[in-house]
Amino acid sequence: MADAERAFAEQSLTREQGRHPRMRLSQVQMRLGSRFFSVWWLLPGLLMLAVASVAAGKVFIATGAGQSLIHGHPCVPHTPRVSPGVQWWVVVTHVANFFFMVMIIRAGWQILADHPRLYAKVHCTPDREVLRFRGPVPKDRVWTAKDDAVTLSPLFGMPGGRHTIGVARHWHFIFDILFVVNGIAYVVLLFATGRYLKLVPTELSILPDAGSCIVQYSALHLPAAPGGYVRFDAIQQLSYFGVVFLLGPLAILSGLAMSPALDNRFQWYQRIFGNRQAARTLHFLIMCAFLLFYAVHMTMVAATGFADNLDSIALGSRGHDLNGVALLFVALGVTIAFNVWAVRFSWTHTRVLQRVSNATVGRLMDLLFDHYAPRAEYREQDISPFFWPNGLVPTSDEWTGLRDREFRDYRLRVHGLVEHPVELSLRQLRELAHQDQITMHNCIQGWSAIGRWSGVPFTKLIELVRPQPEARWVMFYSYGEGGEGGQYYDSHTVDDLRHPQSLLAYEMNGEPLPLLHGAPLRLRVENQLGFKHVKWIKEIEFVRHFSERGGGEGGYNEDHEFYGYRDEI
Numbered sequence: 001m002a003d004a005e006r007a008f009a010e011q012s013l014t015r016e017q018g019r020h021p022r023m024r025l026s027q028v029q030m031r032l033g034s035r036f037f038s039v040w041w042l043l044p045g046l047l048m049l050a051v052a053s054v055a056a057g058k059v060f061i062a063t064g065a066g067q068s069l070i071h072g073h074p075c076v077p078h079t080p081r082v083s084p085g086v087q088w089w090v091v092v093t094h095v096a097n098f099f100f101m102v103m104i105i106r107a108g109w110q111i112l113a114d115h116p117r118l119y120a121k122v123h124c125t126p127d128r129e130v131l132r133f134r135g136p137v138p139k140d141r142v143w144t145a146k147d148d149a150v151t152l153s154p155l156f157g158m159p160g161g162r163h164t165i166g167v168a169r170h171w172h173f174i175f176d177i178l179f180v181v182n183g184i185a186y187v188v189l190l191f192a193t194g195r196y197l198k199l200v201p202t203e204l205s206i207l208p209d210a211g212s213c214i215v216q217y218s219a220l221h222l223p224a225a226p227g228g229y230v231r232f233d234a235i236q237q238l239s240y241f242g243v244v245f246l247l248g249p250l251a252i253l254s255g256l257a258m259s260p261a262l263d264n265r266f267q268w269y270q271r272i273f274g275n276r277q278a279a280r281t282l283h284f285l286i287m288c289a290f291l292l293f294y295a296v297h298m299t300m301v302a303a304t305g306f307a308d309n310l311d312s313i314a315l316g317s318r319g320h321d322l323n324g325v326a327l328l329f330v331a332l333g334v335t336i337a338f339n340v341w342a343v344r345f346s347w348t349h350t351r352v353l354q355r356v357s358n359a360t361v362g363r364l365m366d367l368l369f370d371h372y373a374p375r376a377e378y379r380e381q382d383i384s385p386f387f388w389p390n391g392l393v394p395t396s397d398e399w400t401g402l403r404d405r406e407f408r409d410y411r412l413r414v415h416g417l418v419e420h421p422v423e424l425s426l427r428q429l430r431e432l433a434h435q436d437q438i439t440m441h442n443c444i445q446g447w448s449a450i451g452r453w454s455g456v457p458f459t460k461l462i463e464l465v466r467p468q469p470e471a472r473w474v475m476f477y478s479y480g481e482g483g484e485g486g487q488y489y490d491s492h493t494v495d496d497l498r499h500p501q502s503l504l505a506y507e508m509n510g511e512p513l514p515l516l517h518g519a520p521l522r523l524r525v526e527n528q529l530g531f532k533h534v535k536w537i538k539e540i541e542f543v544r545h546f547s548e549r550g551g552g553e554g555g556y557n558e559d560h561e562f563y564g565y566r567d568e569i
């Protein structure tokens, strides 16, 4: 590797950029009707609920009906045990799963911090959030989605310390793949060895048995378990079944529902969850459910004989020694050490992390999503009342001069590896074609919005300029600057630009493109995330490969924020 190349590869995240106010747990609010309340008000409510259910449990268990329920339906069913002991693969997949989940959840929080608001409807209108992690959106100035991010402590966020969704996504997705592979291995072995019988309920009697458990637990009676807790009780079985066969798959599916490539190709997909934002909110709630599960799980393990339980979970033995506890502490220690290392690595070797992610996650995305040409159309009444803006409106004399003359002097320069370079005025572009589409924009930060875009299908431009055969990528350069200074730009494959919905847009919602949203011309490439839709386009260049231009990573955010070079999720 040449020295210059090495220096670039070693480029890392800096603290100066991307600092935002710290997230404060005291500011987390939920909406009820038209008002927002601190989520801390849930605590006394939950406490009252707990007290009430203990009281109800104690009263019910003393009644005849209660007695006949717990005697007629044992909490720990008498079904034959599958096979005694624990197998090594159960322990390995269990520990690996814990390790992966810690990374996924921490990186997930970091991703959420980039747009700390959750919605129920498809639109992301300020003051219509169902849950928000910072105050209301200021209304007295332009407030971009980038302005809205918050900083997490490195104790919570991966890597924390500033907003950096690029880095967080790399960790999140790399560990998602490991999580899925581990999950598949676990489920395959579960069925291959017949041990699924421990998890999958096969008889309806599990329901009254579970009822019996609920009554006994809420009355604070630990159900009788002769010989120790070697067999799952009905509630355990149902919750393990739920975590493995419902929560896990739902986490994956709701995560995929945030993909622009999927949503703008198969509209039915996000509808499974209601809409794209409901899927994002559900993705968050599933994380909460996982945490709740872990908390209850560990509490029960501790409450029913910590060391013995850990022994039988980890080693399948009840040696009345501390092997299981030792294993737990080793697993915890390795997880903590890895997390400390991963935070440091994020800061010192950011470019390496990005490259690894491009080569794994990026390749997989290309393979899975490449052939999905976006074509979903929304209806007039679906158009979002609010469209978050992003980026810095250009300030150069060149652009402000054009703006002051209403872009009459604007000329789009299209050049590079083409047979017929052109310079086109807005009038010429309008005469070239006028295509209308109502589509959903998905920002990498998590918000989305539906809008009507009108402009020239990019295929028209391709026909006009006739790219040379070796031209595989197209660079889009903006009049605007990125957050750290320097020209904003990005790149697309010619293949993506041939999609019927790839558009050079000169109108938004039936009006000439507003200054804030990219006047006079912006890009729409509906299978990709928002940051690839360059606004305030100055010129277009056909090249062999994006690495020949700019910082070499594919675009401004790829260079400065370490984003992936294609982002279809």
Ligand SMILES: Nc1nc2c(c(=O)[nH]1)N[C@H]1C(S)=C(S)[C@@H](COP(=O)(O)O)O[C@H]1N2
Binding pocket: 387, 388, 389, 390, 391, 392, 442, 443, 444, 478, 479, 480, 481, 482, 488, 516, 517, 518, 530, 531, 532, 533, 534, 535, 536
């Ligand atoms: N020139 C330029 N184009 C840009 C950006 C930018 O900062 N500069 N931000 C991108 C991002 S991150 C998004 S989500 C969309 C936002 O488009 P909107 O402001 O119309 O919502 O523009 C993209 N295009």
Ligand SMILES: [Mo]
Binding pocket: 390, 442, 443, 444, 445, 530, 531
């Ligand atoms: Mo974005």
